[in-house]
Amino acid sequence: MPKVSEQHLEARKQQIVDAAFQCFARKGFHPTTMQEICAEADLSAGAVYRYFESKQAIIASACDVTQETSDQELLARAIEAPDTRQMLQGLADAFFSRVDGPDATVQNRAILQLWAEVAVNDEVRGTFKEREATIADGMRAIVVEAQERDDFDVGLDSQSVVRAMFALYDGFRLQKAIDPSTPTAPYVTVVKALLTGSFWTGAMPDPAKT
Amino acid sequence: MPKVSEQHLEARKQQIVDAAFQCFARKGFHPTTMQEICAEADLSAGAVYRYFESKQAIIASACDVTQETSDQELLARAIEAPDTRQMLQGLADAFFSRVDGPDATVQNRAILQLWAEVAVNDEVRGTFKEREATIADGMRAIVVEAQERDDFDVGLDSQSVVRAMFALYDGFRLQKAIDPSTPTAPYVTVVKALLTGSFWTGAMPDPAKT
Amino acid sequence: MPKVSEQHLEARKQQIVDAAFQCFARKGFHPTTMQEICAEADLSAGAVYRYFESKQAIIASACDVTQETSDQELLARAIEAPDTRQMLQGLADAFFSRVDGPDATVQNRAILQLWAEVAVNDEVRGTFKEREATIADGMRAIVVEAQERDDFDVGLDSQSVVRAMFALYDGFRLQKAIDPSTPTAPYVTVVKALLTGSFWTGAMPDPAKT
Amino acid sequence: MPKVSEQHLEARKQQIVDAAFQCFARKGFHPTTMQEICAEADLSAGAVYRYFESKQAIIASACDVTQETSDQELLARAIEAPDTRQMLQGLADAFFSRVDGPDATVQNRAILQLWAEVAVNDEVRGTFKEREATIADGMRAIVVEAQERDDFDVGLDSQSVVRAMFALYDGFRLQKAIDPSTPTAPYVTVVKALLTGSFWTGAMPDPAKT
DNA sequence: GATGAATGAGATTTCATTCAT
DNA sequence: GATGAATGAAATCTCATTCAT
Incomplete structure (x- = not known):
């Protein structure tokens, strides 16, 4: 049960970071709005904030992911x-x-x-x-x-x-x-x-x- | 007289771009606010807008200036x-x-x-x-x-x-x-x-x- | 059987109101979130909403309870x-x-x-x-x-x-x-x-x- | 010149606190929205935030004012x-x-x-x-x-x-x-x-x- | 019955830009 | 020309509530 949950959590985070990544490449970190990230990730704002504390955290995560x-x-x-x-x-x-x-x-x-x-x-x-x-x-x-x-x-x-x-x-x-x-x-x-x-x-x- | 005016204009523009440049190097283009640029340039918002149409124009100008x-x-x-x-x-x-x-x-x-x-x-x-x-x-x-x-x-x-x-x-x-x-x-x-x-x-x- | 059910229902309601009461005393009605009440009551959001129609209802109930x-x-x-x-x-x-x-x-x-x-x-x-x-x-x-x-x-x-x-x-x-x-x-x-x-x-x- | 400014500042602050006070008495601190305060003060959101850092600050100020x-x-x-x-x-x-x-x-x-x-x-x-x-x-x-x-x-x-x-x-x-x-x-x-x-x-x- | 992820309306706050003085 | 208070659209983030599992 915790496994499913954790997989799900990781998958969602990945989904969001991936979406954010696309947006960031397109418009840069700061001009990209949360709405755009949400739309790209096909998730509501609330859902995104379940997985990331803030936009800053998404940026950090996206930076981390790069060429990891x-x-x-x-x-x-x-x-x-x-x-x-x-x-x-x-x-x-x-x-x-x-x-x-x-x-x-x-x-x-x-x-x-x-x-x-x-x-x-x-x-x-x-x-x-x-x-x-x-x-x-x-x-x-x-x-x-x-x-x-x-x-x-x-x-x-x-x-x-x-x-x-x-x-x-x-x-x-x-x-x-x-x-x-x-x-x-x-x-x-x-x-x-x-x-x-x-x-x-x-x-x-x-x-x-x- | 137009010459003085033009010199003045150029001088002011330079002053603003220089200020902006400092801010941009410090925080990046988008997180930098017009207020910060105004403060760094020691000018009021109104004054800055007399010389530049928009923040975008200042960014463009700052980019232009680089290693000109x-x-x-x-x-x-x-x-x-x-x-x-x-x-x-x-x-x-x-x-x-x-x-x-x-x-x-x-x-x-x-x-x-x-x-x-x-x-x-x-x-x-x-x-x-x-x-x-x-x-x-x-x-x-x-x-x-x-x-x-x-x-x-x-x-x-x-x-x-x-x-x-x-x-x-x-x-x-x-x-x-x-x-x-x-x-x-x-x-x-x-x-x-x-x-x-x-x-x-x-x-x-x-x-x-x- | 209806009795057991009813007892259960009452017990649950009490549990929720008690939890809410603690939260309310701590933070006030409006700053208290449903999540906090749920956590304090050790219940899921869904469960709480089975017993109370809304947060407003919990507030009303908590008010009612006072010095009853x-x-x-x-x-x-x-x-x-x-x-x-x-x-x-x-x-x-x-x-x-x-x-x-x-x-x-x-x-x-x-x-x-x-x-x-x-x-x-x-x-x-x-x-x-x-x-x-x-x-x-x-x-x-x-x-x-x-x-x-x-x-x-x-x-x-x-x-x-x-x-x-x-x-x-x-x-x-x-x-x-x-x-x-x-x-x-x-x-x-x-x-x-x-x-x-x-x-x-x-x-x-x-x-x-x- | 600083005097006019300071008077203005105090007057505006008072205007906002007074407006907020009415709203607070009507709805309570937390259910009152900034929009309502702005409307009551007949000011835009931006203007209000020129005089108060946050809603919390307005609440504090309103509390302070009470029976001062x-x-x-x-x-x-x-x-x-x-x-x-x-x-x-x-x-x-x-x-x-x-x-x-x-x-x-x-x-x-x-x-x-x-x-x-x-x-x-x-x-x-x-x-x-x-x-x-x-x-x-x-x-x-x-x-x-x-x-x-x-x-x-x-x-x-x-x-x-x-x-x-x-x-x-x-x-x-x-x-x-x-x-x-x-x-x-x-x-x-x-x-x-x-x-x-x-x-x-x-x-x-x-x-x-x- | 229970769960908790998802929703999305709405709250607070920011900031580029304008304009009366 | 210059000022800086005011604007208000838009951004980030929250949270009461729902619903598929």
Whole structure:
């Protein structure tokens, strides 16, 4: 009996967050009204408030949900690659596969809303930083390992390398959000080229200098 | 006399937009109230409405103002560099010098608000895309030139290369907005390394393959 | 079988009214929600609505319940006293014994809610006046009798004498409701003194005058 | 300039509290809606909220206003009377003159609402107790003085005597609130009789006993 | 009979905008 | 030109009541 109830509860919460998510991607957090969320969730206001204390709680929940899925898994799988290059390519493919596909534009636009909220809302920022930190740690381990294998310049700050990787991903999501027709494949090719040394084909600086 | 008037008008508009900008960076566009903008601008509601038709107009104006300064100039100056590497390094220094310094956190956070609005507001998106396109075109010329000099892999889509450059910049602004204490210098080093071929120090793939 | 049912029905109603009574004393009629009553009664909303048509009905019932007990009885017993003084003292003791004891604060506070409702709610006022009238009539008989015995000034309006007696009771309940630590015994002493002539110990006015 | 503004502010606040007072007397605090208060005050919702933070604040203010007038003055004037009897009679006349007259029913009913709120609302209770205490202290001085003159039984607790006086007043207000047609004059006569020794005309108890 | 999730009207409160002074 | 009090539509949230299970 408690099980049914709990399943029901979770299902309803999901239903509401999903509906809210759509609305948020469409109009942003604050311009979205509860009425719109209720309509999208096909529920009355009273029902929604049975599952969430406030609109703020729905926003927080929606922020929480974003990409809650398995960055960890991606990292774990990537690490099994035989060499750094293949690992990076696998990672790039895995991450960038998310920016296309059904629902991706909604996700990408929602992410922008989340970022804006993060800049402004301490609670949301807290959760966000925490999650980022977890992934960043995983990534950093990978970077350090690549440096130990002498694949990445050991002189580079590993943290900053991770930041650059994030940037290449997040920055592209921004562009997809603004223009969903942006082609992904050639971008991923560039990213792989950057990370695996085939981007720059010109002369290298005289190592005697610097 | 019309000149004085016009100067005055512009000055007041600037005063209001500046005030609004601060508020927006602090709370986001929509949660910011006109009262807050008025207070920050040290003007009455009536006065503000003499210069702007609506809050929406202030938002649009604030979005317009963002980095209105001289991306073009930076590009023009960069192009004068003797070689691609120096040009890229100059560009990186120029752009990333903006993400620090006084007022930078406000700028970085405001940018997140702008992005969120862009995802959601057709008018703002129009202006934004236009501006981006202008800079992107300038950057693209640089990239194509680098490819012609055989400094960048000619097989890469120049548009996507520009996107990657944008991403490295925007993605970092995102991180600075979330955590203003993020150090910039090591990140810029990584960016330069990525773009000028000193990032990847491992083996290159067998050109016979692929 | 109808009897069992009826007993059950009454028991349930009582349970609900008792619960409501507690809530009402705590928060007042209108701020109390049905949910709170249900929780206090340990019943579901549906169950409560099986026994009462509406919240209004519960309020009415709670008002009805107040002191439903036996003012009449007190009067009947008092009347058996050998003289007016003893009768008044007995009455005072009987009535004021109610303002202390367990549950008395709840009662006293609930009474204030009732009075407020009476001022505002025609239905409740009707019931209230009726009940008051009954007791007032009983009291009045006592007063008239005392006047006939020449114990009370025959020049006084008996109705108003009754009102004064009520006032001494109700006004004290008000004070106990506001501050439950108010001591009862010395107050009762004063009341008895007032009613039996030992309050005023000064000179009496010159009967020649007035 | 600040003076005009401040006067205006006070005037508006008064206007709103007065309007609210009417509504409260009519329907009670909680069933009264802001819309009703706004309509009664002939002001828009927005305007009302410029002067009061919340409905709760209006309730508090309305409670505060109740009888803010000059109980102190009455006491001060009463004290000048040549003897206790005349003083008591003066006091009684002064106080009870308030329970009739235009607007008195509104006042009397509002008082019941206040009492109910006092039982339930800590903030309101605080203010209420404080004010009561002030008057009670004044009254007590009078009572003690009467005891020193040997007009009141010195064996009685002066605090309780004050309480009895309050009760005779408050209890009558209750009755007037419930039935505004209750005649005041004969009641006042009874009160005066009680306090000045002409109520009980029967035998006094044998002082040898007790 | 009992449950408690759902309803939806309605309450309080906010805030962009206007306009008399 | 400037002010800021006033407006009132609309937002969030509550809660008495119903009804499928």
